[in-house]
Amino acid sequence: xxxxxxxxxxxxxxxxxxxxxxxxxxxxxxxxxxxxxxxxxxxxxxxxxxxxxxxxxxxxxxxxxxxxxxxxxxxxxxxxxxxxxxxxxxxxxxxxxxxxxxxxxxxxxxxxxxxxxxxxxxxxxxxxxxxxxxxxxxxxxxxxxxxxxxxxxxxxxxxxxxxxxxxxxxxxxxxxxxxxxxxxxxxxxxxxxxxxxxxxxx
Amino acid sequence: xxxxxxxxxxxxxxxxxxxxxxxxxxxxxxxxxxxxxxxxxxxxxxxxxxxxxxxxxxxxxxxxxxxxxxxxxxxxxxxxxxxxxxxxxxxxxxxxxxxxxxxxxxxxxxxxxxxxxxxxxxxxxxxxxxxxxxxxxxxxxxxxxxxxxxxxxxxxxxxxxxxxxxxxxxxxxxxxxxxxxxxxxxxxxxxxxxxxxxxxxx
DNA sequence: CGGCGTTTTGAGAGAGCTCAACATCGGTGG
DNA sequence: CCACCGATGTTGAGCTCTCTCAAAACGCCG
Numbered sequence: 001x002x003x004x005x006x007x008x009x010x011x012x013x014x015x016x017x018x019x020x021x022x023x024x025x026x027x028x029x030x031x032x033x034x035x036x037x038x039x040x041x042x043x044x045x046x047x048x049x050x051x052x053x054x055x056x057x058x059x060x061x062x063x064x065x066x067x068x069x070x071x072x073x074x075x076x077x078x079x080x081x082x083x084x085x086x087x088x089x090x091x092x093x094x095x096x097x098x099x100x101x102x103x104x105x106x107x108x109x110x111x112x113x114x115x116x117x118x119x120x121x122x123x124x125x126x127x128x129x130x131x132x133x134x135x136x137x138x139x140x141x142x143x144x145x146x147x148x149x150x151x152x153x154x155x156x157x158x159x160x161x162x163x164x165x166x167x168x169x170x171x172x173x174x175x176x177x178x179x180x181x182x183x184x185x186x187x188x189x190x191x192x193x194x195x196x197x198x199x200x201x202x
Numbered sequence: 203x204x205x206x207x208x209x210x211x212x213x214x215x216x217x218x219x220x221x222x223x224x225x226x227x228x229x230x231x232x233x234x235x236x237x238x239x240x241x242x243x244x245x246x247x248x249x250x251x252x253x254x255x256x257x258x259x260x261x262x263x264x265x266x267x268x269x270x271x272x273x274x275x276x277x278x279x280x281x282x283x284x285x286x287x288x289x290x291x292x293x294x295x296x297x298x299x300x301x302x303x304x305x306x307x308x309x310x311x312x313x314x315x316x317x318x319x320x321x322x323x324x325x326x327x328x329x330x331x332x333x334x335x336x337x338x339x340x341x342x343x344x345x346x347x348x349x350x351x352x353x354x355x356x357x358x359x360x361x362x363x364x365x366x367x368x369x370x371x372x373x374x375x376x377x378x379x380x381x382x383x384x385x386x387x388x389x390x391x392x393x394x395x396x397x398x399x400x401x402x403x404x
Numbered sequence: 405c406g407g408c409g410t411t412t413t414g415a416g417a418g419a420g421c422t423c424a425a426c427a428t429c430g431g432t433g434g
Numbered sequence: 435c436c437a438c439c440g441a442t443g444t445t446g447a448g449c450t451c452t453c454t455c456a457a458a459a460c461g462c463c464g
Contacts, residue, residue, distance in 0.1 A: 010299035050211060051352045070322050073315035103313075108310060109303075115317035115395060120272050122324035123248075123261040127329040134420070134454080140349040143250060143258035144298075150253045158442065167241035168330055172420055174444055197253060202369055298416060334421080336452070360410065374452055 007038075007092070011100050011107070015092050020044070020083035027081050031188045034072035035091045039063050042087025048079045050072055061082065071116065072098060134168055134176045139164060142186075209240075209294070211304050214311075217294045222246070222285035229283050235273035237293045241265050244289025250281045261288065271317065274300060336370055336378040343368060344388075344397055355395045 017040065019027060023041060026037065026044060037044075039061050047059040058079055060069045071077055072094055101108035124144055131137040136178050155162060163173040177193075180186045187194040219242065224226060228239065228246060236255050238248075242265050248260040249267060260281055263269045273279055303310035310395055326346060333339040339396045357364060365375040379395075389396040 003356055045210060050345040050348065051397070054341070054345065056320075056342050057329055059329055070318035075362070099279070102307070104270055105304070105307065105310075108307075109275070112314045114273070115314060115321055116272035116275060118321050119317055119324065119400070121258075122321065122328065126324065126331065127261055129328070132419080139256070140258050143252040143256065144260070146252065155419090158440065169421060169441080171266060171422085172443085174363070178444080193254070196362070273429085334451085362410065371453060372411080373454085377452095380412080 008055055011092060011097055011152055012090075014096050015090050018089050018091055020087045020089065022083055022085050022087075024083050025080060026083065026089060027077045029066070029077055029079050031077045033068070033074055033077055033094055035093050036066060036068040036071050036097070037081075037092065038066045038090040040088040042082035044081050044089065045084050046079050046081050054179075129167055134166075137166055137168070137181065138176055138180065139175075140191070146195065151195050151197070153195065155191050155193065169187050213294060213299055214292075216298050216302075217292050220291050222289045222291065222295055224285055224287050224289075226285050227282060227292060228285065229270070229279045231279055231281050233279045235270070235276055235279055235296055237295050238266045238268060238270040238299070239283075239294065240292040242290040242292055245286035246283050246289055246291065247286050248281045248283050273315070286332050331369055336368075336374050337382065339370070340370055340375075340382065342379055344395070348397065353397050355397065357393050357395065 018026075020042070027033075041063050043060060043062055044067060045060045047055045048058060049055050059067070066099065067081060101111065104112055106167065128137060128140050128144070133139055142153050159173060159177075160170045163170040166173065168176075175184070177188065181188055185196055187196065218230075221243070231250065243265050245264055246269060247262045249257045251257050252262060269283065270279065286313070303313065314321040328343050330339060331344070333342055347355050349356055361375060361379070362372045366377065370378075378397060379388070379390065383390055387398055389398065
């Protein structure tokens with residue numbers, strides 16, 4: 001759900017970009033909230049540091065992700081945002097976004113709708129992680145991400161990316177895919193996976 | 203994030219309750235969206251059925267959870283909602299909620315803020331599930347859920363509940379807790395866990 | 405006291421992780 | 435055009451950790 005899909009051109013026009021070196025902080029916990037952000041490139045991790053000095057990562061955002069949406073409704077950031085690699089972020093000023101929402105309720109509603117959809121997707125993702133078996137987790141992924149015809153899944157990135165999204169090592173994913181193909185459950189082609197219409201026993 | 207914390211009394215007053223028998227459907231994929239819901243008691247699972255006839259669970263909601271918030275912005279439900287056990291749900295009519303939002307932008311903003319916070323929490327939860335080791339997952343949980351003093355964590359439910367939230371078996375959790383206590387990293391008391399200020403090597 | 409759910413501890417097995425080697429593919433530059 | 439290089443993809447072998455199945459102690463409530 002890239003920001004460009006729902007952020008009105010008017011708001012985007014009023015945004016700016018900022019470049020971060022690896023390790024540089026975008027904001028720190030306790031800072032006054034001034035904006036929320038969209039990652040253009042690179043990685044930014046949201047983390048909190050506990051008393052023992054250890055860092056607990058809350059989220060790692062990559063290109064296309066937005067972070068700190070909640071800052072629109074909170075006076076302070078509640079965690080640190082650190083560039084994990086050289087990164088470019090688009091900065092959406094809190095004041096401007098909020099006033100745009102006030103001017104145009106349709107815009108505000110679009111934002112809300114996006115958040116509601118995100119909640120939905122994230123919950124699905126958590127449910128997926130409750131599945132231990134690599135094979136079943138993959139099947140769940142196929143069911144949820146099947147194309148309109150329900151017979152295939154289009155892969156967006158590399159298999160390594162998919163492995164990360166599934167919470168598996170890439171080796172485990174390769175083996176599982178190979179296993180599913182051997183058993184005839186799927187058929188792999190370039191950038192796509194065809195699902196065989198097999199009746200499974202649950 | 204129980205609905206009562208953010209749903210204005212005005213809206214709640216206009217809501218109604220519905221009772222579901224185990225296995226009964228609250229709505230089906232493709233149905234016209236008429237409301238979103240709050241689970242009062244029991245369990246409701248959101249699921250989709252794939253071509254092979256298998257059911258892929260998207261989410262299991264329990265008491266206090268809200269479901270189908272995204273239905274406010276979509277003409278059709280995109281999955282089935284089935285009561286997993288006898289359940290009671292509070293029904294918030296889409297038309298009424300939307301008109302309340304239109305009348306009172308503050309209300310709409312409160313709703314948006316809640317969703318933004320949920321997105322935040324869900325992302326954190328996913329990050330937690332990326333941690334394999336039971337011990338580290340527990341440490342992450344402690345860091346994120348520490349009380350204001352940062353030296354203790356208050357347990358809301360039973361340890362079994364905690365195990366479920368962490369995505370561990372209760373046995374694994376018990377063992378891990380025992381291990382952490384043996385090593386002096388935590389100290390357990392009734393309903394609370396004290397974190398020892400130890401410097402960890404990462 | 406009796407019963408039920410939670411908490412604990414034990415032993416064993418399986419699944420995915422780790423480490424390692426190699427194949428493949430696409431791009432780069434001589 | 436070919437050699438080189440890095441990242442992705444693939445397969446093998448062993449190990450660790452959590453899950454599973456089992457049994458028992460504990461605590462709460464009627």
